[in-house]
Amino acid sequence: MDWKELVLELVLMPLIAFVVGMGMVLMMRRIAAKLQRRVGPPLFQAFYDIVKLHSKETQVSHGLIHEIGIVMAIGGYVAAETLLPVPGMNGIAAQGGLIALLYMTMIPSLGLALGVGQCANPNGSIGISRALTAMLAYDVPLVIVIFGVAYHYGTTNLVDMIAQQQAGGIATWGAAEMPLLAIAGLFAMQGMLGKHPFEIYVAPAEIATGPMVEMGGKFLGGLFVMQCFQLYTAGVLYVTLFLGGGENWATFLVKSFAILAIPMSIAMLFPRYRTEDMVRLMWKWPVMLGLLGLAFIVR
């Protein structure tokens, strides 16, 4: 591949992810509004929020690590986007693979933990300890799912996986061949997105949005950008593993938005679990489903 083309892709892929992610944030808030019989926010609400937060005139920073933490949180996802193949653009997905992508999606949580740690706000510390516990909870089923998928396709290369799934139409999609793993993956995605019922670490009423408690202005703006990336990454990763990737942009976007609508709709219907209940649930049902699915694949 020409190096100019590669540089263009590396710039374009995170940008597209950001724009699509803003659409996903809008969809999330619209779904919430519709379920509560409200009108919901206007079309460009996510954009207004981000512009407004970045144009705050006074700013409270708690030190260097606080700022670096936010950069890590966004940077981890920006790196992850270049590893996620989209129609027409592979970026460095063929070189990176699934394992590198998983590493990249862990960095934001750790960056956030660093940044929140310097704020020295007890609410923030409680929030981030809950967030890391939650990560421990959903990572076990996630790793089982990832292992099963990689074993099934015989590769960790996401480009190859998409090619294998697209070879035979819907019948060769991951969701058709490994339905149990696909369900376990949905569980893990719900936890990964931090939506209800696994939303204990933000807990707006009890610990005042947890990790975000000291984040104002540009810091919160950075986290809003991160949220766009997070939704995009989760949706596109699921589409790549189980729904045959994207043949073209239209089907790709339809699939990613449709798959994200599931956790978003579930989120608005449930109250939340406590941390220990979340760990118990995550280590019981999705792990059992995942192991069963694994048994069918390895047999």
Next chain:
Amino acid sequence: MSSLIKPPLGRETLPVAEGTKRTNPLANVFDELINFARSRSLFMLHYCTGCGAIELPPAMTSRFDMERLGIQPMVSPRQADILLVTGYVSVKTLKRVILTYEQMGSPKYVVGICSCTVNGGMYWQSYATAKKLNDYLPVDIYIAGCMPRPEAVIAGLRDMIDNIKHGKGDVWKDYYRRYDYYLGNQQRLFGEDWQTPTDVIGEARHYGLFGPQTLGAHTALLEQHQRPLEALEMKIEIPELERAHRS
């Protein structure tokens, strides 16, 4: 009441500092965009002081739905733009309101809901209630009524959105430019040793919001008794751990 109708904003007292002249030809376009985004994205702080708070849930939920105007609740003062003061403020509450206000990032807007924030309302004769909110904080808009219905709240917030859109939502600068006046009123109520953890004078200096009335007799009084802020001592008190450590 004249100060309520026309806040004495010292516009002429804000000279553009040397070397910060804006040379970007698109500066006005960006300003328009930022003002529009600010007007359409308002996070309001859940700090409800009095009975007016009961009118906010219907304004937020399905019947009147504030989110279609871009207004949504936020829980931490660092994240919020609007401070809603919904009802009477007792002297004790006012301290917390001021602490919260000073922690918010600018531009920030204060909305006084209910008659009690305008003139004390039915608590006019109370010794423990602050009568006029704009003596202690710069208030963007008042929504009068006892209590104003959700329609009135939303109409008031729409007025504020219009103000912000047209670049007139800069009442918060008044707090920095006339800090002496506000601090004087606060000292009258809370006593002379009143001190907040936020260094308002330092912020005014840092962000170029210094006015001729930022410093005065009251800030001089503040400086006399002001204790420097110290970081809290970090310690965990676990008796078992200490006993094990000692033995």
